[in-house]
Amino acid sequence: MIPLSIPNISGNEWTYVKRCLDEGFISSVGEYVNQFEQVTARTVDSQYAVATVNGTAALHISLIVAGVKNGDAVITSDLSFISPANAIRYVGAVPIFIGAEKNHFQMDTNKLKNFLAEDCETKGNELIHRKSGRKISALLPVHILGQSVDMEPILQIASEYHLTTIEDASECLGSRYKNKPLGSLGSIGCFSFNGNKIISTGGGGMIVTNNSEWAKRARYLTTQARDNELEYIHQEIGYNYRLSNVHAAIGLAQMEKLTHFIEKKRRIATLYQENLSSIQSIRFVNESPETSSNYWMSTIFVEPSENNCRKLRSYLRSHNVESRTLWMPLHLNLPHSQCEVVGALDSKDIYEHALCLPSSTQMSEEEQLYVIKNIRDFFEN
Numbered sequence: 001m002i003p004l005s006i007p008n009i010s011g012n013e014w015t016y017v018k019r020c021l022d023e024g025f026i027s028s029v030g031e032y033v034n035q036f037e038q039v040t041a042r043t044v045d046s047q048y049a050v051a052t053v054n055g056t057a058a059l060h061i062s063l064i065v066a067g068v069k070n071g072d073a074v075i076t077s078d079l080s081f082i083s084p085a086n087a088i089r090y091v092g093a094v095p096i097f098i099g100a101e102k103n104h105f106q107m108d109t110n111k112l113k114n115f116l117a118e119d120c121e122t123k124g125n126e127l128i129h130r131k132s133g134r135k136i137s138a139l140l141p142v143h144i145l146g147q148s149v150d151m152e153p154i155l156q157i158a159s160e161y162h163l164t165t166i167e168d169a170s171e172c173l174g175s176r177y178k179n180k181p182l183g184s185l186g187s188i189g190c191f192s193f194n195g196n197k198i199i200s201t202g203g204g205g206m207i208v209t210n211n212s213e214w215a216k217r218a219r220y221l222t223t224q225a226r227d228n229e230l231e232y233i234h235q236e237i238g239y240n241y242r243l244s245n246v247h248a249a250i251g252l253a254q255m256e257k258l259t260h261f262i263e264k265k266r267r268i269a270t271l272y273q274e275n276l277s278s279i280q281s282i283r284f285v286n287e288s289p290e291t292s293s294n295y296w297m298s299t300i301f302v303e304p305s306e307n308n309c310r311k312l313r314s315y316l317r318s319h320n321v322e323s324r325t326l327w328m329p330l331h332l333n334l335p336h337s338q339c340e341v342v343g344a345l346d347s348k349d350i351y352e353h354a355l356c357l358p359s360s361t362q363m364s365e366e367e368q369l370y371v372i373k374n375i376r377d378f379f380e381n
């Protein structure tokens with residue numbers, strides 16, 4: 001089977017993990033946690049980085065430190081992995097889902113602007129969603145598939161309405177918008193290092209920010225909000241969300257390879273496009289001129305005739321090629337089905353017709369040509 005996207009463990013992972021085991025620093029204290037945080041901060045041009053057990057925990061803590069409160073509303077992407085919507089619910093807030101645009105599959109900032117103009121009002125410094133009466137306290141754009149949400153309008157809206165921007169850049173480590181690393185454009189950014197992300201620690205996440213108070217508070221909340229180094233005294237409810245030194249050791253080794261992984265992912269995307277763009281029924285999801293993508297996942301839109309997308313998925317599977325459709329739009333998932341959604345038609349269309357192709361960094365050119373041959377065969381027959 002040619003897999004969709006699997007970890008590439010080919011650098012210093014063994015050496016660093018062995019060092020953890022030899023020295024006994026296997027838990028949440030250790031040099032690798034510090035180093036992994038520092039190198040991540042540097043990579044995404046942020047002043048501070050706080051490692052977490054996973055990307056969902058990073059989002060949860062970011063929402064708390066950004067001041068999102070019980071009863072607030074948070075604007076987020078409808079077409080996304082479910083994690084950010086769940087994290088919004090963990091703090092007692094509710095998501096307002098903005099549908100995707102069809103070029104890059106990201107949150108449609110025009111739909112967002114219309115929503116603000118037509119369905120919201122300002123009261124003092126607060127932005128209120130008229131129908132629910134809820135205060136909108138943050139924007140949580142999710143950059144998906146290695147591509148970027150159009151951040152300029154987002155940041156403009158954030159500044160105009162005094163909203164914090166929490167970027168979910170879980171799929172976009174190393175991608176850039178107007179030459180700035182994703183995750184560093186908003187007030188706070190989150191990354192995930194689960195098994196299929198561009199770098200993986202097995203499980204892991206990271207919060208990045210330039211706000212020293214927030215970074216300090218994130219570190220505090222992820223370590224059970226312990227106030228004193230000697231005594232176990234706590235003033236508020238904390239979480240056990242810190243990454244272990246063993247995971248961070250893997251992360252540090254993975255980070256050393258990030259540039260190489262991005263180059264490889266971009267080559268994979270190019271080879272697909274060179275060999276498949278002549279097929280009329282396929283359109284590629286590409287970076288826009290002002291962005292640079294890590295091409296985490298090469299993705300195609302299959303023209304909506306005869307349910308070709310799911311048929312192609314089955315055809316590839318029967319030829320030992322793994323592919324994946326996108327997430328069902330979040331507003332259609334039961335736990336979030338009561339939430340407000342804006343402009344959902346395109347997200348649904350993308351969900352029904354988009355397919356992610358094998359994009360593992362260790363995939364050989366021969367293997368990729370086999371994937372390409374099968375896609376060509378499918379459309380020719």
Ligand SMILES: *Cc1c(COP(=O)(O)O)cnc(C)c1O
Nearest residue numbers: 054055056081083170192193194
């Ligand atoms: C992977 C991912 C996350 C976080 O996932 P974890 O498994 O908790 O690390 C969050 N948002 C998006 C868009 C993701 O793809």
